[in-house]
Amino acid sequence: MSLVRYIARRLILSVPMLFGITLVLFMIYNIVQVDPLVMIIGERAMDNPQVVEAAIRKWGLDRPIWEQYFTYLTNILRGDLGTSFLTRRPVLDDLRTHLPATIELAVSSLLFAVVLGIPLGIAAGVYFGSLFDRFVWFISLLNGSLPPFWTGLIFLFVFYYSLGIAAGPGRFPPRMDRPPAVTGLLTLDSILDGNMAALGGALSHLLLPTVILGGFTLALVLRVTRAAIVEEMRREYVRTARSKGLAERLVIVRHALRNALLPLITIIGLAFAGLLSGAVMTETVFDWAGIGQYLVRAAASLDYPAIQGGTLLIAIIYVIVNLCVDVLYSILDPRVRHG
Amino acid sequence: MASSLTLSGAERLPQRVWRRDLLRHMRRYPSLWMGAAMLSLFGVLIALAPIVARYPPNQQNLAMRLKAPSAEYLFGTDELGRDIFSRVLHGGRISLPAALIVVAVSLTIGGLLGAFAGFFGGLIDDVIMRLADVTLAFPAVVLALAISALLGPSLNNAIVAACAVLWPEYARLIRSQVIVTRTFEYVTAARSLGRREVGILLRHVLPNAWTPILIKAALDVGGVILLVSALSFIGLGVRPPTAEWGSMVALGRTKFYQWWVATFPGLAILFSILACNLISEGLRNWLDPRT
Numbered sequence: 001m002s003l004v005r006y007i008a009r010r011l012i013l014s015v016p017m018l019f020g021i022t023l024v025l026f027m028i029y030n031i032v033q034v035d036p037l038v039m040i041i042g043e044r045a046m047d048n049p050q051v052v053e054a055a056i057r058k059w060g061l062d063r064p065i066w067e068q069y070f071t072y073l074t075n076i077l078r079g080d081l082g083t084s085f086l087t088r089r090p091v092l093d094d095l096r097t098h099l100p101a102t103i104e105l106a107v108s109s110l111l112f113a114v115v116l117g118i119p120l121g122i123a124a125g126v127y128f129g130s131l132f133d134r135f136v137w138f139i140s141l142l143n144g145s146l147p148p149f150w151t152g153l154i155f156l157f158v159f160y161y162s163l164g165i166a167a168g169p170g171r172f173p174p175r176m177d178r179p180p181a182v183t184g185l186l187t188l189d190s191i192l193d194g195n196m197a198a199l200g201g202a203l204s205h206l207l208l209p210t211v212i213l214g215g216f217t218l219a220l221v222l223r224v225t226r227a228a229i230v231e232e233m234r235r236e237y238v239r240t241a242r243s244k245g246l247a248e249r250l251v252i253v254r255h256a257l258r259n260a261l262l263p264l265i266t267i268i269g270l271a272f273a274g275l276l277s278g279a280v281m282t283e284t285v286f287d288w289a290g291i292g293q294y295l296v297r298a299a300a301s302l303d304y305p306a307i308q309g310g311t312l313l314i315a316i317i318y319v320i321v322n323l324c325v326d327v328l329y330s331i332l333d334p335r336v337r338h339g
Numbered sequence: 340m341a342s343s344l345t346l347s348g349a350e351r352l353p354q355r356v357w358r359r360d361l362l363r364h365m366r367r368y369p370s371l372w373m374g375a376a377m378l379s380l381f382g383v384l385i386a387l388a389p390i391v392a393r394y395p396p397n398q399q400n401l402a403m404r405l406k407a408p409s410a411e412y413l414f415g416t417d418e419l420g421r422d423i424f425s426r427v428l429h430g431g432r433i434s435l436p437a438a439l440i441v442v443a444v445s446l447t448i449g450g451l452l453g454a455f456a457g458f459f460g461g462l463i464d465d466v467i468m469r470l471a472d473v474t475l476a477f478p479a480v481v482l483a484l485a486i487s488a489l490l491g492p493s494l495n496n497a498i499v500a501a502c503a504v505l506w507p508e509y510a511r512l513i514r515s516q517v518i519v520t521r522t523f524e525y526v527t528a529a530r531s532l533g534r535r536e537v538g539i540l541l542r543h544v545l546p547n548a549w550t551p552i553l554i555k556a557a558l559d560v561g562g563v564i565l566l567v568s569a570l571s572f573i574g575l576g577v578r579p580p581t582a583e584w585g586s587m588v589a590l591g592r593t594k595f596y597q598w599w600v601a602t603f604p605g606l607a608i609l610f611s612i613l614a615c616n617l618i619s620e621g622l623r624n625w626l627d628p629r630t
Contacts, residue, residue, distance in 0.1 A: 020473035025485075032489045141620070145613040147565055149572045150588050150605030161595045277480035281569055285592075295481065296573045299488035311485045315477045 006330050006337045014323055021315045022076060025308055026069050037061060040305065042085040081312070082305030086298065091309035094294060099313070100184025101171060102290030105213060105283070106275045108187075108206055112214035113221045113271065118264070121225025125260075126252060128230050136222060143219035148278050152212045152285035159208060167204040169287035176201050213282040217271045224267045228260035235259075262333055269325035276314050364625075371621020377614035385431035392425030396582040405597045415599035417590060423599065426582035427607050433494060433583050435611065438563040441501040442556050448502070449509030450545075450552070456510065457517035458540045468514065471507030479504045483566060487575045494583075497567050497576040504566075505559065512555060516548035523547075550626045554619050561615030568608050584608050 038046060040059055045051045056062055060071035075081075081091035124136040159166035172178055172186055179186065179193040187206065190199035232238065233256050241251045276292075283292035291310055298306035330336045365372045384391060393411075394400075400420035408415040414423035452471075456464040474482070483500040490496035520526065521544060529539045568585030570576035577583035584604040591601025 016469075017473065017476060020469065021476050024470075024473050024477075028486060028489060141616055142613065145561065145609055145616050147568060147585075147588075147605060147608045147612070149569060149585075150601065150608060153588065153592060153601050154605070157595060157598055157601075273478040277478040280480050280484060281572065284573055295484060299484055300574050302488065304489075307485050307488055311477065311481055314481050318478060319476055 003331065003337065007327050010323055010326055014319055017319055018316065019073075021312065021319070022073055023069070025312055025315075026072055029304070029308065030065065040082060044085075076312070081309035084298070084303055084306040086301055086303045086306060091305050094306065095291065095309060095313050097184070098289060098291050098294045101288055102276075102279055102283070102292060104185040104187060104206070105209055105279060105288060105290060106272070108210045109214035109217060109275055109278075110268070110271065112210050113217035114268075116214075117218045117221030118225050121222045122229055122252065122257065122260075124222070125226040125229025125233065128226075128233075133226075136226070140219040140222045143215050146215065147281075148212050148216060149281040149285050151215070152209070152282055155208050155212060156285070166208050167201075169285075171202070171205050171288060172198075173201040173205070209282050209286045209288055212285075213275060213278045216274055216278055220267055220271055220274070221264065224263055225260060228263050229256055232256040232260045262329070265325060265329050265332065269322050272321045273318055276318060368621045368625050370617040371625060374614045374617025374619075374621060377610065378618065381431060381435065381611060381614065385428055385435060388425070388428035388432060392422065392428050394422035394425045396426045396429040397421065397580050405594070405600070407597075408599050414603040415597070417587075417600050418594070423587070423603055426587060427584070427603050429582040430584045430587060430604060431607065431611070433577060433581070434564050434567060434608075437494065437498055437501075437567050438560045441498055441505060441563045441567075442559050444498075444502045445505035445559075446509050446552070446556055449506035450513045452506070453510035453513035454517050454540055454545060457514035458521060458536070458544065464514075467510060471510045474504065474507045475511075477504070480566065480569060483570060484573070484575060487570055492575045492578055494567075494577045494581075497570045500570070501563050501566050505563070508555070508559075509552070512551060513545075513548060516551065517544050520544045520547050554622045554627065557615055557619035557622055561612035561619075564608060564611050564615070 037052060037055060040061075041051055041055045058071075059075070060068050063071070079092050081095075083089065084091050084094055087094055120136055124133045127133050155166070156169065160168045167173065176198060179189040179195050179198045182189050182192050186202040187199060190196075190202055229252075233252075235256075238251055238256055241255050242248070246254075279290060280292035280295060282288065283290045284296050287293070291314060295307065295310040295314075297303070298310060326336075389395075398421060400416070403412070403416050403420040404418055406412055406416045406420075412422050412424065414427060417423055417426070449471075452467045456467040477485075483497075483504045486500040486503055487496045490499060517540070526539060526543055529543050530536075534542075567576055568583070568588070571583045571585030572589045574586075574589070577586055579586060584607050587604035588601045588608075591597070591599075591604075594600045
């Protein structure tokens with residue numbers, strides 16, 4: 001199968017998945033014993049007959065249930081996710097302003113995990129069974145056991161309140177002017193603005209949440225890299241490379257690592273789900289104005305349209321990331337396309 | 340050595356071998372036994388919480404607000420003067436059983452659905468697995484958050500939400516196990532003896548698919564402890580004043596100078612998850628010969 005055809009097939013296969021996601025969300029909302037009208041316009045607007053009537057018409061609440069799903073779907077496709085009770089703004093606009101913060105945090109956490117995790121994992125795998133290997137194993141075990149909402153607090157206590165060497169909660173120093181918004185990613189906007197002080201401010205605020213959120217992913221990347229390297233180093237091609245007199249460093253980098261990277265690609269897709277889940281907690285602790293924090297606030301105040309819209313957005317992002325991972329994998333390992 | 344055995348020695352042998360094997364097993368799989376020991380210790384402490392703790396978990400003493408850890412209050416007191424040591428122990432009475440229930444229920448529901456899907460294939464397989472796929476398309480915490488927000492904040496709803504996000508993982512795992520096991524010769528043999536299909540599935544296929552399920556279940560007990568405490572941390576799980584680790588950490592969020600308020604319940608979460616991860620790791624080393 002050619003690459004283009006493979007990508008096309010995967011794209012087409014994602015469509016029923018997206019339908020399924022909307023169907024599941026729709027079902028969850030219909031199983032719950034709350035008046036759907038209250039869910040759309042909120043308690044307070046129930047006294048206003050005009051609002052009630054408009055909502056019934058817009059979401060087809062007087063129609064049979066399958067028609068309601070159809071209306072819900074067309075509204076989503078039009079980009080209409082309803083109006084948040086909390087902010088009184090369209091949910092889509094809210095999500096648009098919160099998404100860049102989450103992307104910035106997730107990407108920097110992923111970078112942190114990969115940049116630190118792959119070299120450490122290689123070292124642990126090459127020196128399999130050594131003291132260093134055991135140390136790395138222990139660290140990754142510990143990292144996989146830490147509750148991020150708690151570790152975040154401890155980091156804030158220690159590095160911000162006690163030692164004063166790290167930036168506090170929030171995305172940006174409170175007394176500094178934010179760079180003009182282009183992408184919404186404060187680091188990128190600072191660079192585009194050529195404002196190095198702003199970049200420093202944004203980076204200093206990014207540091208602690210990145211370590212907390214990336215820590216969990218780091219444990220995953222470490223473990224997978226280590227296991228893959230251990231396995232590859234036993235293969236015959238490694239023995240061949242050694243026996244032809246190749247330096248050990250080249251045997252690792254040119255031969256073993258290339259093959260060990262394949263399972264890592266899959267893990268990164270998996271890690272992304274972990275990052276989105278972890279973002280919910282990390283953003284809450286660090287007052288990071290992203291989708292996770294938006295969702296938590298919405299959940300706490302029963303802002304149904306916001307919960308539904310936020311969950312939908314995250315699921316869609318997740319499907320897209322998995323699609324990209326599959327495509328990347330098929331480029332690196334053509335066997336997948338023929339499977 | 341066998342030739343020198345007397346009759347009486349031979350009679351005593353099995354017990355000694357059993358003991359020696361157990362010791363050797365402990366030495367070979369230390370993480371399994373360390374995790375199990377940690378979890379048993381927690382279990383005993385939690386079961387004896389009313390005796391071990393000096394104060395009831397919800398007894399307020401405003402004269403003793405926010406006291407640092409001392410011999411009287413091992414883990415200090417919170418803003419209502421409640422004994423944090425007692426609250427941590429009593430919190431375990433919620434988190435550990437809740438996690439065990441969630442894993443048991445998800446394993447049963449997901450396991451049966453996955454087994455039927457894998458064994459019978461066809462339409463059943465398609466319907467069950469597509470539902471599982473779609474559920475797994477949501478990051479676990481996000482879907483659990485949405486479900487428990489809709490159902491309303493309570494422990495039971497948090498448990499329901501956790502089951503709702505966990506069952507598809509078991510369905511997938513057991514389905515793939517069953518598909519592999521189904522092709523083995525002893526299944527064909529059972530079939531040729533005229534056993535009914537459901538009987539073959541329950542009696543022959545499932546018992547041989549246990550290993551990865553056990554490893555995952557141990558890991559998931561820790562994962563659910565984290566999930567439930569996270570839900571409580573953001574105000575969606577257990578409601579105050581009930582002592583629960585996640586909501587106790589949340590109480591310490593604004594206590595920058597009273598570090599003990601958030602630290603000890605967090606440590607309880609950390610060590611419980613660590614114990615589960617150790618057990619899972621040990622089980623993997625023991626039962627999965629590939630590693």
